[in-house]
Amino acid sequence: MVKIYALSILYKEPNAAKHLKSAFELQCFGYFQRGSIQEFMAFFSKTIVERTQIASRQSVKESEYMCHVYVRGDNLAGVVICDQEYNSRVAHTLITKVLDEFTQKYPSTTWNSLTERDTNFPELNVSLAKYQNPREADAITKIQEDLDETKIILHNTIGAVLERGEKLDDLIQKSEGLSTQSKAFYKTAKKANSCCSFT
Incomplete structure (x- = not known):
């Protein structure tokens, strides 16, 4: 069965991205x-937003997962993590919809000071x-066929999104957003190449 695992809204700052709500x-x-x-899904969302250019969309395939991201021109970003069977057009339409709704509730002047806990x-x-x-969602989105003209870039792995010379293992070890338990889980899952092949 097709599935969405995570839906996140982030704010892309000059050198980082911060979660506003997930x-x-x-x-x-x-x-x-x-x-x-x-x-890990929060970590990947943040990492991919940081490596997506402003006013662009991309879809990143990693194992059996897809991570769809859109960073608007005003630096507000949305991420959907789902399985590969989930329709990418519907995922990107969902991102656009939630970012528009979020902007109605929280104007851009507040994004810099918002924290996920306060949102x-x-x-x-x-x-x-x-x-x-x-x-069902596609029936709703057919009305919204005018998904903006932004080209969606497709990458086959998270490695293709990382900057030259960057390694995922190094990013995970340096991450303050991952607990020691999650880092250990990553190592175990990587060795076993099971369950969380996302990592």
Whole structure:
């Protein structure tokens, strides 16, 4: 069954990106894995936003997952992490929709000072649930066929998005957003090449 695992809104600052709000649907993963998987999805969302040019979209394939990202001209960014079968047009339309809704509630003058804890945006969870079925969502988005003319760049792996010489393992070890437990989970999953092949 096609599935969206994460939907996030971030603000791209000059040298970093910060999460403004995220919603997750991780029931298909084991209970004890969910915390680490959520941390990794947040980490990947942040990393991909930081490496996406302003006013552009891209889709990054990693193992059986797809990460769709859109960074608007005003530096507000949205990310959808889903399985490969999920329709990319619907994913990008969802991103555009939630960013527009977020802007109505939180004007651009507030983004720099917002923290995820302070941001009250339940619409993100509603959209995550509503768009789980891309066929149903696609009927809604057919009205919105005018997905802007921005070209979507497709990358086959997260490695293609990283800057020259950067290694994912190094980024993970340096990350302050990942707990020691999640870093250990990454090493174990990488050795076993199972469960979280996303990492």
